Amino acid sequence: MKYILMMTGTKADFDWYAKWPKKDLEAQFAFMHDFNKDLKDSGRLVAAEGLAFPDQAKIVRAGKDGEPITDGVFPESKEFLAGYWIVDVESAEEAYRIAARASAAPHPPRRGQLGTQENQPIEVRQVMSGPPEELLR
Amino acid sequence: MTGQPSDVEHLLRELAPQVLGTVVRRFRDFAASEDAVQESLLAAAIQWPREGLPDNPLAWLTQVAFRRMVDQIRSESARRRREYETALEASRTSESVVAEPGPREDDTLVVLFMCCHPALTQSSAIALTLRAVGGLTTAEIAHAFLVPEATMAQRISRAKQSIKSSGIPFQLPTGQERAQRLRAVLHVLYLIFNEGYTSSTGPNLRRDDLSHEAIRLTRIVHKLQPDDPEVAGLLALMLLTDARRPARTRAGGELIPLAQQDRALWDKQQIAEGVALISAALPKGSVGLYQLQAAIAAVHDEAARAEDTDWPQILALYDLLRRMSANPMVALNYAVAAAMVHGPAKGLELLDELQADARLAGHHRLDAVRGHLLELTGDRKEAARHYRAAAGKTGSLPERNYLLAQAARLSSELQPMSERE
Numbered sequence: 428m429k430y431i432l433m434m435t436g437t438k439a440d441f442d443w444y445a446k447w448p449k450k451d452l453e454a455q456f457a458f459m460h461d462f463n464k465d466l467k468d469s470g471r472l473v474a475a476e477g478l479a480f481p482d483q484a485k486i487v488r489a490g491k492d493g494e495p496i497t498d499g500v501f502p503e504s505k506e507f508l509a510g511y512w513i514v515d516v517e518s519a520e521e522a523y524r525i526a527a528r529a530s531a532a533p534h535p536p537r538r539g540q541l542g543t544q545e546n547q548p549i550e551v552r553q554v555m556s557g558p559p560e561e562l563l564r
Numbered sequence: 565m566t567g568q569p570s571d572v573e574h575l576l577r578e579l580a581p582q583v584l585g586t587v588v589r590r591f592r593d594f595a596a597s598e599d600a601v602q603e604s605l606l607a608a609a610i611q612w613p614r615e616g617l618p619d620n621p622l623a624w625l626t627q628v629a630f631r632r633m634v635d636q637i638r639s640e641s642a643r644r645r646r647e648y649e650t651a652l653e654a655s656r657t658s659e660s661v662v663a664e665p666g667p668r669e670d671d672t673l674v675v676l677f678m679c680c681h682p683a684l685t686q687s688s689a690i691a692l693t694l695r696a697v698g699g700l701t702t703a704e705i706a707h708a709f710l711v712p713e714a715t716m717a718q719r720i721s722r723a724k725q726s727i728k729s730s731g732i733p734f735q736l737p738t739g740q741e742r743a744q745r746l747r748a749v750l751h752v753l754y755l756i757f758n759e760g761y762t763s764s765t766g767p768n769l770r771r772d773d774l775s776h777e778a779i780r781l782t783r784i785v786h787k788l789q790p791d792d793p794e795v796a797g798l799l800a801l802m803l804l805t806d807a808r809r810p811a812r813t814r815a816g817g818e819l820i821p822l823a824q825q826d827r828a829l830w831d832k833q834q835i836a837e838g839v840a841l842i843s844a845a846l847p848k849g850s851v852g853l854y855q856l857q858a859a860i861a862a863v864h865d866e867a868a869r870a871e872d873t874d875w876p877q878i879l880a881l882y883d884l885l886r887r888m889s890a891n892p893m894v895a896l897n898y899a900v901a902a903a904m905v906h907g908p909a910k911g912l913e914l915l916d917e918l919q920a921d922a923r924l925a926g927h928h929r930l931d932a933v934r935g936h937l938l939e940l941t942g943d944r945k946e947a948a949r950h951y952r953a954a955a956g957k958t959g960s961l962p963e964r965n966y967l968l969a970q971a972a973r974l975s976s977e978l979q980p981m982s983e984r985e
Contacts, residue, residue, distance in 0.1 A: 428959065429710075467714060467715060467718060468718050468722075469718065469722065470687070470688070470691075470715050470716065470718040470719025470720075470722055471715070472711075472712070472715050473710070473711050473712065473715065474712075515687070515709070515711050515715070517685065517686060517687060553959045555959060555960060555961035555964070556959055556960050556961070557960060557961070557962065
């Protein structure tokens with residue numbers, strides 16, 4: 428079974444991340460490197476990508492003539508995808524355990540929550556598979 | 565795994581486990597032997613189509629694998645002197661492989677037992693079985709499971725590591741253990757079949773090859789264990805299920821439920837073979853889960869039209885099956901069969917009992933079956949609601965499309981014409 432693990436954040440979260448001290452960034456880079464390597468070495472990794480910061484993000488809709496109409500104005504509360512992993516595992520619980528590890532990535536105290544260590548939320552969703560065994564009807 | 569395998573590929577896949585058996589018996593190191601055999605298969609895949617088949621393909625492959633083992637051991641440091649000497653001895657005698665007693669028939673079985681050892685995770689056992697017994701390349705296996713080749717390579721190498729550290733000897737287990745290990749082998753083959761049967765087919769993907777590969781491997785086990793009725797049962801189940809494949813989906817990939825399939829498209833030859841196998845296995849008196857499932861598949865396959873289906877017999881078979889299996893899906897299918905025999909009210913009554921089963925809690929099939937039975941009672945509105953609930957929970961895209969279409973059909977039938985868009 429394949430699951431996608433998505434890390435998201437608001438514009439404020441990205442701004443905060445961009446200001447992390449060097450040692451925190453290095454700790455996070457090292458963590459992600461090890462985390463990705465473990466996923467690969469354990470034969471579970473299908474794909475992993477990080478996305479560019481949402482500064483240039485656009486929402487595109489087709490106009491009447493099919494031409495793209497772009498909009499780059501977003502509410503403060505909008506959650507942007509920061510990156511994702513797709514893992515091939517034997518159960519949802521296994522996907523949750525992997526997500527929990529990603530969630531526990533090291534980070535400096537969050538703004539306004541000095542001293543607290545609230546972990547990064549990771550959204551876990553099943554990737555749709557092919558048809559089931561048999562439909563009795 | 566694109567296109568049909570050539571004759572050379574067929575031959576290589578056939579010989580792969582036999583070569584591996586011989587190499588492992590000589591060198592003991594399963595992991596390294598498996599790599600060496602894989603390399604010899606690759607060499608043959610390149611060389612044979614160009615230069616023609618060698619006189620003795622088995623001996624050719626074995627010799628190349630032997631040399632590869634020797635090269636590898638030679639290149640290791642002196643701290644492994646003991647292996648080095650064994651290797652030298654092997655290299656001196658490798659020219660006489662042809663004269664040696666050939667691979668033992670049981671080798672294929674021993675290799676299967678190793679690949680499906682309970683110490684391995686299911687996904688590792690599946691991958692290793694396809695490579696070591698099936699003779700597929702890592703790239704082919706990765707392609708079939710839609711994961712990167714590097715990921716699959718790691719899965720296989722970890723599986724071999726587990727085998728190494730568990731110290732499983734390269735020999736057939738005996739007595740009770742043998743019976744248990746054979747069950748594990750059958751389960752892995754069943755999973756490979758299902759992976760092929762239940763996966764979508766996209767451009768350049770022929771995942772149904774996995775089902776054919778599972779059938780081929782199960783045939784080998786059946787040949788080696790002709791008197792085991794569960795092996796025959798599994799082979800029959802695969803053939804009887806696979807026979808319906810051409811009728812199972814529309815061109816666009818939409819699912820067609822059993823009752824609506826065009827039975828003219830079913831593979832008659834496979835059905836005949838499956839029916840013969842299960843008919844011969846059942847009287848042997850050791851009825852197991854695969855035989856019962858095959859028997860159920862046979863009853864479906866033998867009905868010329870859906871309305872001719874012998875539901876009382878299917879109900880009786882599911883009744884036996886649910887006594888032997890704790891699988892809640894069996895109980896669910898029993899409820900469907902009961903509804904077909906005694907009416908939807910009986911089926912819904914059984915579903916109410918299942919509702920309390922924690923293993924089924926939140927499972928989409930429970931909602932899907934309830935939707936179907938409610939539709940049979942004429943309660944279209946509630947039926948549509950349950951179809952939608954099931955659609956929200958399934959992890960299968962074609963099934964979700966199917967369930968949404970069911971709900972939409974019922975809802976549009978509910979609305980007066982004027983309200984339809």
